[in-house]
Amino acid sequence: MPVKTVWAVEHSCGHTADHDLSARPADRRAGYARWLSGRDCTDCWRAQRDGDDAGRAAWLEGKRAEEQQAATQWAAEFRMPPLTGPDKALAWGERSRHQLMTTAYRVLVAEGSLDEDAWEEIEEQARTLDRAGWWIDQRDAAPNDLPELLAAATDADRSTENPHY
Structure with missing residues (x-):
């Protein structure tokens, strides 16, 4: 049988x-x-998972708000210009810029051999890049690649030549 x-x-x-x-x-x-x-059972598992999505979404929203506040304060403190682009991309671009710049500072200056004067030059280059999409595209970049990435940016990534407008 x-x-x-x-x-x-x-x-x-x-x-x-x-x-x-x-x-x-x-x-x-x-x-x-x-x-x-x-x-x-499958139905109960799905119901519980869908219920967890609401909690996960609330957590993610809170996390994004914290990151956005930190990015906004950092941009003001270090005189970073507002970003340009679609409204949907602005906050994401600001968070991406903040994360890449602060991580690069830690890797290159605090833990690395780059001096503060060289870092100031990097900051000046970063101030000229105000397209949110550029920063979003670099969100997964290695922090020690930042100087090369900034040098490779094109005029399309800048809305003005004057970083102090």
């Missing part, structure tokens, strides 16, 4: 569901059915 392929599993949530286990080898079906019984 062949091993059954459809198993009625009573899940930990109390619901019973039929599971087609024909894709599993015959000698692994019973163990998998037992494993399934320790889990919520």
Whole structure:
């Protein structure tokens, strides 16, 4: 007699569901059915996951607000110009610029061998780049690549030649 392929599993949530286990080898079906019984059914699992999305979204919104506040304060303190681009990209660009610049400072100056005068030159170059999209594109760049990336930026990434407008 062949091993059954459809198993009625009573899940930990109390619901019973039929599971087609024909894709599993015959000698692994019973163990998998037992494993399934320790889990919520698909409907309950989805309901809980969707409920968690609201909490995750609230956490992410709070995290983004903290990052945005830090980026705004940093930009004011270091005289970084406002970024240009679509409204949707401005906040993301500001956070990306802040994260890359502060990480690069730590890697190149605080932990590295670059002196403050050389860093000031890097800051001056960064002030000329005001296109939010450029900073978003560099968000995954290695911090020690920042000087080369700034040098490679084009006029399309700058709205003005004067960094002190």
